[in-house]
Amino acid sequence: MTSTTSTLRSKTFRITAIGVAATGLCLAGAGVAAAANPTSAFGQAVGTTVHAAGVDWSDMPEGYTQAQYEAFWGAGFTSADQAALGELWSLDATETKSQAGQMVLDGEELPFAPGTHAEPELPADDSAAILAFFDAGYTAEDVEELSALWSTEYMETKARAGQMVLDGEELPLDPATSAGS
Structure with missing residues (x-):
């Protein structure tokens, strides 16, 4: 009976180890996919899911928070506004949105109103x-x-x-x- 018990424990251990490894690989793959476009619906879903599972993981680039993202776009800024701010401040796109979003959150005035730089209509x-x-x-x-x-x-x-x-x-x-x- 001892050999049967130890065989069952061994199989149980292997199956558990495989399940844990597979789950880890799935989470890592989802994390990589979400990191490629953190603001996409998939990126936001992955971020929400891992936070719900108790994992401390940000789906936003370092130094750029979801609150800043929402404040910037929610204020009505366009991608043309973002490009103009980036040129004015000599910052890349993420740094520009982060800084401008934080200014919106802090109630500070930006160099121009949202929507100043209109987006051309695309066919x-x-x-x-x-x-x-x-x-x-x-x-x-x-x-x-x-x-x-x-x-x-x-x-x-x-x-x-x-x-x-x-x-x-x-x-x-x-x-x-x-x-x-």
Whole structure:
């Protein structure tokens, strides 16, 4: 009977160890995917889930909080406003949104009102193409790389690359490998 008991314990231990390892790998994979786009619905769902499970993990870049994100976009700032602030302050996009969002939270006045820099209206085809581009796993860094390669502006790059995705054409970079570079 001792050998049967020890065999059952051994199997139970192995199954438990495999389950723990698989869960860890799933969480790590979800974390990597959410980190690639923390403000996406998936990124927010992962963040909420791991917080509910008691894991202290931020789905936002270091130094940038969800409250700052919500304050910045909730105040009505556009991505063109964000670009203008970034140029004025000599900050990257995340630092700009973080600083501006914190200023909104603190009730401080920013250099201009939200919506000062209007976004150009995109044709519906371009909007669908841009959505397809990001849904395919490409990132803002990929837009920069393609813009440099093609010598195009960011909006044109996103629309062109997205249309290629919709048409089933291959882009000169792979979203699975470009996200980590």
